[in-house]
Structure formats: structure tokens, C-alpha cells
Amino acid sequence: MATSSKDNIHTISVYVANKPGVLVRCAQVFARRAYNIDALVVSPGLNPKYSRMTITASGDPAILDQIIKQTAKLIDVLHVFEHTSTDAVDREYALMKVKVKSPASKAAIKKLIKNRAHVLDDSEGALILGQSGTTEECDVLEAQLNKYGIIEMVRSGKLVMARGKEPT
Amino acid sequence: MLLCGFFKFEKSGSDFTMTVKKAKSKKKTVAKVKELTGAEALVKCLEDFGVEYIWGLSGGAAIPIFDALVGSKIKLVLVRHEQGATHIADGYARATGKPGVVLVTSGPGATNTVTGIMTANMDSIPMIVLTGQTISPMLGKDAFQESDIFGITMPVVKHSYLVKKTNDIPRVIKEAFHITNTGRPGPVLIDLPKDITSAPFTGKSLNPSMDLPGYKIASKGNLSDIKKMAKMFKGAKRPLLLVGHGAVLSRAGDAVAKLARKLNSPVTNTLLGKGEFPETDPLSLGMLGMHGTAYANKALTRCDVICSIGSRWDDRINGDTKKFCVGAKKLHIDIDPAEIKKIVQPDASCVGDARLIVEELVKFVEPCDTKEWLDECKFYKKEFPLKFDNKKGLTAQYVLHELQNLTKGKAIISTDVGQHQMWSAQFNFSIKGQKWLSSGGAGTMGYGFPAALGAQFGCPKDLVVAVVGDGGFQMTLCELATMAINKLPVKVLILDNKYLGMVRQWQELFFDNRYSGVDLEGNPDFIKLADAYGIKGVHIDKVSQVNKRLKEAIDYKGPVVIHAEILKEDNVFPMIPAGKSAYEMIIEPPTTKLEKPTGST
Incomplete structure (x- = not known):
């Protein structure tokens, strides 16, 4: 995940025509300017002719303006917006596979995650937990579960939606 | 059937x-007609778009398309190397404003077009490149002559297609022609698997509607932006108009001239902006930048308002952005919103077509009091003229100066890349747009000669001169066959200094004369080479021969190769070292060693 400072992390929503190669074209704009893509979610839009890409990227904010313009210029891109928590809501989903060493530690884990995550799988020696929340909430739980030993983690990356009637 | x-x-x-x-x-x-294959539908669409020529080289995966061209009204021109086809198409596009069309096969045929596509993309040139591809079921399986050309070219095209359905062909062609030559032009690649072009076309129409929901074209500028720009000229004492390639592409010349005359402003141009505002006009300062005229660069350091009309403040004119036109208000007109603030932070800008914006801008500006400024520019012209002398031997500058005397700026001049390109830009004044063809952004050696052929295909009545160096010419000289077969009366002027001269110049000035990889020992006898293709050769190696032999070549009704052997070690001046500002221009040959440049090239 992100290695850069929090100030330099940006959430960008790209609305694209669902055509072959559009993902690579967008990714190339970021790569060419040495911008790291930390997370990327692509899903069909309300109208399946279009797709939504939510990109979490880190790098110099001065370069981002240029990257947004160069992405918007791509033929298959309808629009590009950078979103912040003031103009949009965001959530992500995290799956965490945590080591279970004893019945006592299982109970402790379950207590720890109460109201924050669900147990999706309870197998011998490991629990799979699912959490939906803000990136920060997922980060916090991840840190807390670390002491039990996280075997694997899969995170969806940020999903973002503009507040009010504004388009995302 | x-x-x-x-x-x-x-x-x-x-x-x-x-x-x-x-x-x-x-x-x-x-009933749906089954008589057309995908390839035949493709050719019919190209005909409907008024395509006159296709430059290409055949191959297995493209055979159905070559087959469909038999009997077509489009003339297929067989080149000798695919790179040549792209540069020919590029030259045709620059000289006519119409997109050039290239047809090649898959694999190496397709990859050989990459340099030409990149060249066109860097200079915003409309071009359609059709590549054959292996059959769809074999895609991604390392089939014979398969290359992922769609993926390989993605960073160097304006747009590209991998066609997966035969019936999509007409829509793809229509979109490609729309995209390539609207907004900021650029090359479009269409990859066509062989099974797709061989299969019957069963679509309803050869003129379907386009599906480009994300493609936006800026045309007229925003009026308030234009008014804001006009205000910036108010009270200016030393305005300067900078004409770039965007002005040529939008044919903004007349509007620029009106603006310059109303403002009483001098005009400078980039390498690719040559001619749209005549370089012979008293208000013109010629080309600025790394090897631009000293007077244009002096003006750049002195102006109080600079207005770029379709130039992207490239590093050839702006080596050090911190010291670029210090204190001057910077105005930027560009059709591409991604160019605004990319290099220079403008005080006012307007996105749209250069011609439409300047036509509007003229209405809102008021004349500036520039008498002193124009006198100052005149002084620079007098004090720091372009110069050369033939004391040490025949110079390229003299040959080009004589070429100018004979052509008076009326010829289409296509250059290659290097010292000769800069000398030609300095000494061959352009008086009209679309008459100067040069690889500016990409700096592609091997461009000049095939591009000249393309210009001659498009403008058969014009005098077309290819000014090339001995290095670059040898990169694409196989197109001598294309020139000979098609009887294209291009005059190829080889300025032969037996070196890769520009790099040699750098090694002399910045690297203690440590020549490395620049000696072109083993050059062929260019006259014999021309003769081998049945092309007339003219040899020049003395100052006294230049005028007469150039005239002989120009008057000859057919292709000519002019081999001019020039001074081996001569340098292009003025020079702004890479990464430096116009304040640090070197006008005369330096007597001391220079520090290594901080800029790339």
C-alpha cells in the first residue's frame, strides 16, 4: 500500500467508455509521470457502456493537475475528478486472514472486531475477517490485528462517490 | 456470392x-449483401473519405487488404521500408493538411512503423496506420509475425483500435478519420486481424454513426478568456508574438498578421511554426530557441508580454523555465488543455483553435506604443545577423543561402535532423505555412527524405527540396526506389560533412574534442548511388559551383540527388546550451571550454 506521506495521496475518479485498452491508457499517463498507483478499482457504471475507475495515487500535487488533464484528454475518457473527503464519501473493503493460536486468542479477536468487522470464515488455525470502512478505519484494525499475526490481507482500494447531486 | x-x-x-x-x-x-469482405468494406470506406494514396508494404496478414486494393481508385504505393511509409504519409499530411494513410503487415511490418508514428504524434500530424494482424484465435499465442502493435504503440498514438468484428470496420474508420484530424491532430492506428478482414461484411451501412462519448474538441475559445488576454497587452511596451505549429495546423497566418500589425508587435516562430507568418516580413524575427536567431532570442529576454499562439513552450525554446521571459506576462493559446501550465504558468490562457481565437483576439486588443521596441529589435538584427564565411571551405550555410536565392521561400523544404536542419531553418526563410517539413518534437533522423516524397505526392506542382545530412539520409535511403519509380521530381540536397555533425559539435564544445561515434567513415559515393537507381546526380564541392549546380538540379524535370561536400567541422551558432536560458546564448564560437550542459540534448 501507500508508502508516501498522507498529504500526497490523491483519490481520482475516472469515468470511461467501456472500450478495450482504456485501463492501460489511463495507467500509462500515471506511470509516465512517475506517479504511483496505490489502489485501483474498476467496475461497470450504472450504464454498462461506461466504467468507473477509482484511482488512489501518490505523488507531487503539482504534477497531478497535469496528469488529470492528460487522462481527460484520452479519447475514451469522459471525465476525471479528484475527490477529497469534503466533497465526496469514500469506503473500502478489507479481507484479513488472522492466525488463531488458541481458543482464547480467537475469543479476543472476535471481541476486538465487534461492530467493526465480520467473521467470514472460521477454519482451523485461521479466521477470515471482512471489514468495510474508511481507509483509516481499515488501517487501524489492521494495526490492531497485527499482534495476532495477519497471514494475508486483500483490500479493495477506495471507492468514492461525490456528495449531493454532483457527478463522481 | x-x-x-x-x-x-x-x-x-x-x-x-x-x-x-x-x-x-x-x-x-x-437481404444483406455478402459480396464485400471486411477488407473490401475497409477500402470502400477509405475511398469515401477521399483517400488518394496508401503507402505501404505487403505481408501475409495484410494480404486481404492489399487484395481489396486491386482495382481501387486509391493508388497504392509500395515503399521499401515501413518507416519510409510513415514518413511519406507524414510529409503528405504536413504539406496538404490531409491525413496520410499507411498500410503494413503484422509483426515486424507493424513495429517498423513505430518511429514514424512517434514522429507524427510528437508533432501533432494526422495519420492513419493500418496494420495487418494474425487471425483473432491466435492473438496472444506468439503466432508467426504476431506483435502486440496495439499495446506497443499505445503511448505514441492519439488513439488506436484492435478490430474484433468485421462489421465494426466502417465505424472504426469513420472515427479514426474524425479523431486524427480534429482538435489536436495525431496518428491513429488500426490493427486488423486477418480473419476479420477476410470475413464477409454483413453490416447495414458503410457510414454508421460514431461512438465517441469521451472525445471533446475545443474550437472557439472562451470569450472572457480572450478578453482577459487582450487586456494583458494594454500598456505593453515590448510585446512579442510566438507562432508555433498549432498556428500552422489551424492556418492562423492571416489572423496572426492582423494581430501583429494591430499591436505593432514583432513576431517570432518555433521550428515548426515557420512560414505561417512570413519570415521575410519586417516584423518577423525568424526562429527563436536553441539555434534560433540571436535577435529573436534577444527579444525573448527583453519582451514584457509574450503570447504563444499554438506553441507548447518546448525545451528547445525554453531550456530553463525559471529564467524564461523573466518579468514578462505570458499568454498561452493552445487547442490542448493539457498544454496549459505544463511548462509555463501563464498569466492568461485560452483553449481552442488558434485561428478562431486570434481572429477574435484582434477585435479586443489596442495598438501598443512599440516604436522604441521595434527600433531595438532592428538594432539586434543589425548587430547580430546570421553569418558564415567560406574561408575554410564550402559551408552548408552558403549552399542553403544560395538555395534560398533560387527558391525565394516558394519551395516546400523538408529537412532531416541535425546541423543541416538548424542551418536550413536559419537560412531558408519560409513565407507560407505547410511549406516547411521537419521533425521537431521527435528529432527523427531519416525523416527528411521520405517526408519530401510525401509532400511531392500531395503537391505535384510544387518544387520540393529535401535538405538532409549524410547521416540521416542513409537511414531511409532505400526510398530512392520509391522516388525513382514514381518519378517524383524531388531535389535531394545532401549536405555531406562525413560526420554526425550535431553530436560532433557537442563533443567539440563540451567534451574536449573527444569524438565518439560520430565519424561517418565509409559513406557511399552518393552520385553513384543515385545512378544505381537511375536518378540524376549533381556534385558540388566548390563555392564557385554552388549557384550553377543548384540551378541545374532545380531546373531538371525529374528526381535529382545533389551531393554537396561541405566543411567537415563547422558549428551551428547562435547556440543556447541545453538547460540554459536565452540570457546565456552563445553567438560567436567560444574560445574557452564550456561546461557540460545540464539539459538533456
Whole structure:
């Protein structure tokens, strides 16, 4: 995940025509300017002719303006917006596979995650937990579960939606 | 297969669905015509777009398309190397404003076009590149002559397609022609698997509607932006107009001239902006930048308002952005919103077509009091003229100066890349846009000669001169065959200094004369080479021969190779070292060693 400072992390929503190669074209704009893509979610839009890409990227904010313009210029891109928590809501989903060493530690884990995550799988020696929340909430739980030993983690990356009637 | 019975074409456009009347039942049924293959539909679409020429080189995966061209009104020109095809198409596009069309096969045929596509993309040139591809079921399986050209070219095209359905061909072609030459032009690549071009076309129309929901074209500028720009000129004492390639592409010349005269402003141009505002005009300072005129660069350091009309403040004119036009208000007109603030932070800007914006801007500006400024520019012109002397031997500058005397800026000049390119830009004044063809952004050696052929295809009545170096010419000289076969009366002027001169110049000035990889030992006898293709050769190696032999070549009705052997070690001045500002311009040859440049090239 992100290695850069929090100030330099940006959430960008790209609305694209669902055509072959559009993902690579967008990714190339970021790569060419040495911008790291930390997370990327692509899903069909309300109208399946279009797709939504939510990109979490880190790098110099001065370069981002240029990257947004160069992405918007791509033929298959309808629009590009950078979103912040003031103009949009965001959530992500995290799956965490945590080591279970004893019945006592299982109970402790379950207590720890109460109201924050669900147990999706309870197998011998490991629990799979699912959490939906803000990136920060997922980060916090991840840190807390670390002491039990996280075997694997899969995170969806940020999903973002503009507040009010504004388009995302 | 043809259908039996009586049929007729429906009238609507090029919709060729046929109505079949069965003789016995007299019942009308509509049947799709199966007589066209995908390739034939493709060629028909190209014909409908008025394509005159296709430059290409055949190969297995493209055979159906080459087959469909038999009997077409489009003239297929067989080149000798695919890179040549792209540069020819590029030259045609620059000289005519119409997109050039290239057709090659898959694999190496396709990859050989990459340099030409990149060259066109860097300079915003409209071009359609059709590549054959292996059959769809074999895609991604390392089939013979398979290359992922769609993926390889993605960073160097304006847009690209990998066609997966035969019936998509007309839409893809229509979109490609729309995209390539609207907004900021650029190359479009269409990859066509062989099974797709071989299969029957069963679509309803050869003129379907486009599906480009994300493609936005800026045309007219925002009026308030234009008014804001106009205000910036108010009270200016030293305005300067900077004409770039965007002005040529939008044919903004007349509007620029009106603006310059109303403002009483001098005008400078980039390498690719040559000619759109005549370089012979008293208000013109010629080309600025790394090897621009000293007077243009002096003006750049002194102006109080600079207005770029379709130039992207490239590093050839702006090596050090911190010291670029210090204190001057910077105005930027560009059709591409991504160019605004990319290099220079403008005080005012307007996105749209250069011609439309300048036409509007003229209405809102007021004349500036520039008498002193124009006198100052005149002083620079007098004090720091372009110069050369033939004391040490025949110089390229002299040959080009004589070429200028003979052509008076009326010829189409296509250059290669290097010292000769800069000297030609300095000494061959352009008086009209679309007459100067040069690889500016990419700096592609090997461009000049094939591009000249393209210009001659497009403008058969014009005098076309290819000014090339001995290095670059050898990169694409196989197109001598294309020139000879098609009887293109291009005059190829090889300025032969037996070096890769520009790099040699850098090694002399910045690297203690440590020449490395620049000696072109083993050059062929260019006259014999021309003769081998049945092309007339003219040799020049003395100052006294230049005028007469150039005239002889120009007057000859057919292709000519002019081999001019020039001074081996000569340098292009003025020079702004890479990464430096115009304040640090070197006008005379330096007597001390220079520090290594901080800029790239």
C-alpha cells in the first residue's frame, strides 16, 4: 500500500467508455509521470457502456493537475475528478486472514472486531475477517490485528462517490 | 456470392443493403449483401473519405487488404521500408493538411512503423496506420509475425483500435478519420486481424454513426478568456508574438498578421511554426530557441508580454523555465488543455483553435506604443545577423543561402535532423505555412527524405527540396526506389560533412574534442548511388559551383540527388546550451571550454 506521506495521496475518479485498452491508457499517463498507483478499482457504471475507475495515487500535487488533464484528454475518457473527503464519501473493503493460536486468542479477536468487522470464515488455525470502512478505519484494525499475526490481507482500494447531486 | 434476380441499391447514402425482387413471387425481401469482405468494406470506406494514396508494404496478414486494393481508385504505393511509409504519409499530411494513410503487415511490418508514428504524434500530424494482424484465435499465442502493435504503440498514438468484428470496420474508420484530424491532430492506428478482414461484411451501412462519448474538441475559445488576454497587452511596451505549429495546423497566418500589425508587435516562430507568418516580413524575427536567431532570442529576454499562439513552450525554446521571459506576462493559446501550465504558468490562457481565437483576439486588443521596441529589435538584427564565411571551405550555410536565392521561400523544404536542419531553418526563410517539413518534437533522423516524397505526392506542382545530412539520409535511403519509380521530381540536397555533425559539435564544445561515434567513415559515393537507381546526380564541392549546380538540379524535370561536400567541422551558432536560458546564448564560437550542459540534448 501507500508508502508516501498522507498529504500526497490523491483519490481520482475516472469515468470511461467501456472500450478495450482504456485501463492501460489511463495507467500509462500515471506511470509516465512517475506517479504511483496505490489502489485501483474498476467496475461497470450504472450504464454498462461506461466504467468507473477509482484511482488512489501518490505523488507531487503539482504534477497531478497535469496528469488529470492528460487522462481527460484520452479519447475514451469522459471525465476525471479528484475527490477529497469534503466533497465526496469514500469506503473500502478489507479481507484479513488472522492466525488463531488458541481458543482464547480467537475469543479476543472476535471481541476486538465487534461492530467493526465480520467473521467470514472460521477454519482451523485461521479466521477470515471482512471489514468495510474508511481507509483509516481499515488501517487501524489492521494495526490492531497485527499482534495476532495477519497471514494475508486483500483490500479493495477506495471507492468514492461525490456528495449531493454532483457527478463522481 | 451474388444474389440471383433483380436488385438495386437503396438510395440512402452509402447504405448498400439491396432490395431483391424475386421474379416469380414479386415479393420484396431485403437481404444483406455478402459480396464485400471486411477488407473490401475497409477500402470502400477509405475511398469515401477521399483517400488518394496508401503507402505501404505487403505481408501475409495484410494480404486481404492489399487484395481489396486491386482495382481501387486509391493508388497504392509500395515503399521499401515501413518507416519510409510513415514518413511519406507524414510529409503528405504536413504539406496538404490531409491525413496520410499507411498500410503494413503484422509483426515486424507493424513495429517498423513505430518511429514514424512517434514522429507524427510528437508533432501533432494526422495519420492513419493500418496494420495487418494474425487471425483473432491466435492473438496472444506468439503466432508467426504476431506483435502486440496495439499495446506497443499505445503511448505514441492519439488513439488506436484492435478490430474484433468485421462489421465494426466502417465505424472504426469513420472515427479514426474524425479523431486524427480534429482538435489536436495525431496518428491513429488500426490493427486488423486477418480473419476479420477476410470475413464477409454483413453490416447495414458503410457510414454508421460514431461512438465517441469521451472525445471533446475545443474550437472557439472562451470569450472572457480572450478578453482577459487582450487586456494583458494594454500598456505593453515590448510585446512579442510566438507562432508555433498549432498556428500552422489551424492556418492562423492571416489572423496572426492582423494581430501583429494591430499591436505593432514583432513576431517570432518555433521550428515548426515557420512560414505561417512570413519570415521575410519586417516584423518577423525568424526562429527563436536553441539555434534560433540571436535577435529573436534577444527579444525573448527583453519582451514584457509574450503570447504563444499554438506553441507548447518546448525545451528547445525554453531550456530553463525559471529564467524564461523573466518579468514578462505570458499568454498561452493552445487547442490542448493539457498544454496549459505544463511548462509555463501563464498569466492568461485560452483553449481552442488558434485561428478562431486570434481572429477574435484582434477585435479586443489596442495598438501598443512599440516604436522604441521595434527600433531595438532592428538594432539586434543589425548587430547580430546570421553569418558564415567560406574561408575554410564550402559551408552548408552558403549552399542553403544560395538555395534560398533560387527558391525565394516558394519551395516546400523538408529537412532531416541535425546541423543541416538548424542551418536550413536559419537560412531558408519560409513565407507560407505547410511549406516547411521537419521533425521537431521527435528529432527523427531519416525523416527528411521520405517526408519530401510525401509532400511531392500531395503537391505535384510544387518544387520540393529535401535538405538532409549524410547521416540521416542513409537511414531511409532505400526510398530512392520509391522516388525513382514514381518519378517524383524531388531535389535531394545532401549536405555531406562525413560526420554526425550535431553530436560532433557537442563533443567539440563540451567534451574536449573527444569524438565518439560520430565519424561517418565509409559513406557511399552518393552520385553513384543515385545512378544505381537511375536518378540524376549533381556534385558540388566548390563555392564557385554552388549557384550553377543548384540551378541545374532545380531546373531538371525529374528526381535529382545533389551531393554537396561541405566543411567537415563547422558549428551551428547562435547556440543556447541545453538547460540554459536565452540570457546565456552563445553567438560567436567560444574560445574557452564550456561546461557540460545540464539539459538533456
